[in-house]
Amino acid sequence: MLDFLLRVFGKDNSSSKNVAKERLRLVLVHDRADMSPQLIEDLKEDLIKVISNYMEIDENALEVNLDSSNNTVALVANIPVLRMKRTSNRKEKIG
Amino acid sequence: MGEVIVITSGKGGVGKTTTTANIGTGLAASGLKVVLVDTDIGLRNLDVVLGLENRIVYDIVDVTHGNCRLKQALIKDKRFEGLHLLPAAQTKDKTSVTPDQIRELCAQLKKEFDYVIIDCPAGIEQGFKNAIAGAEKAIVVTTPEVSAVRDADRIIGLLEAAELHNPKLIVNRLRPLMVKRGDMMSIDDIIDILAIDLLGVVPEDEMIVITTNKGEPAVLDNNSRAGQAYRNVARRITGEDVPLMDLEAETGLMYKLKKLIGFK
Structure with missing residues (x-):
């Protein structure tokens, strides 16, 4: 009875609409984490460009992935470093 | 120069074909020249929804393969001067046409018509790629269900990737009382x-079943709530500013009771 009253007055969070919304939200977190391979490649290229200003990296062993677990999405990159640079190659480094 | 609009959804059965038929008929009813293109090759349905199934001679595959001229394949609607259908082929499959061919077809059609409306098949494979190839605008149809909204989200991502920006949404089969x-x-x-x-927003309406049984789009029925919703959509497409209809009006027991007693 209480259940019914709560639903009538819209106070019940377990109404099937809210269940639907929550399930949809979780499903979409995973769906949307699906980046196209082309986009991942573009991201890799950009990452290599930026990081190469500071260190020498093994470009072939570079791994970039989107990891979705626990309802969150993380960008996980594994970038083997070959050698550090003493100064950065940024053109505007001194200002 | 006309406008090419694709009607898509990802999931099947949410009302793409019904929406295409009704929007097209709605636009033609206001005097515009409209052609509806069924790209669901192998599973054609737009012809029966429009009640034009007995008049098909040539289809979209005949046109793209050069078996006939484009004009010969276009079926003229008997109700509205401006309404035309280019039917899908029923005995071929989605790979019988290519996105390039559809792009070329759309380019030709939009010279002749104010609106070229493309009914997209369900799914995200070749049929979808064909359907969106020549489109300048996209309408995404969904229903208020987890599966349909999820697929709509995926489709919106794919449209974006194909540079079809700012798709518009139609929510079909809404049941206001259940929402309440x-x-x-x-x-x-x-x-x-x-x-x-x-x-x-198109409310759930039994009239859709009845009008589809007869092959007469609901948009022509003044008593149909869904028909009213589609008339509004058609007007919005032409750039008119039409407010959403009051979905709660004229539904529900309370309204009927009030009406009976004379409160409304």
Whole structure:
């Protein structure tokens, strides 16, 4: 009875609409984490460009992935470093 | 120069074909020149929804393969001067045409017509790629269900990737009383999730079944709530600013009771 009253007055969070919304939200977190391979490649290229200003990296062993677990999405990159640079190659480094 | 609009959804059975037929008929009813293109090759249905199934001679594959001229394949509607259908082939499959061929076809059609409306098949494979190839605008149809909204989200991503920006949303088969009860996602819930502009809301309506049985789009029926919603959508497509109809009006027991007693 209480259940019914709560639903009538819209106070019940377990109404099937809210269940639907929550399930949809979780499903979409995973769906949307699906980046196209082309986009991942573009991201890799950009990452290599930026990081190469500071260190020498093994470009072939570079791994970039989107990891979705626990309802969150993380960008996980594994970038083997070959050698550090003493100064950065940024053109505007001194200002 | 006309406009090419694709009607898509990802999931099947949410009302793409019904929406295409009704929007097209609605536009033609206001005197515009409209051609509806069925790209669901192998599973053609737009012809029966429009009641034109007995008049098909040539189809879209005949046109793209040069078996006939484009004009010969276009079926003229008997009700409206401006309404035309280019039917899909029934005995071929989605690979019988290519996106390039559809792009070329759309380019030709939009020289002749004010609106070229493309009915997209369900799915995200070749049929979808064909359907969106020549489109300049996209309308995404969904229903207030988890599966349909999820697929709509995927389709919106794919449209974006294909440079079809700012698709518009039609929420079909909404049941206002269930929304009120908290047992169906509301328009706001769906817009919140999909984050695209709303073009229209079509309430669940038995008249859709009845009008489809007869092959007469509901948009022509003044008593149909869904028909009213589609008339509004058609007007919005032409750039008119039409407010959303009051979905709660004329539904529900309370209204009928009040009407009976004379409160309304």
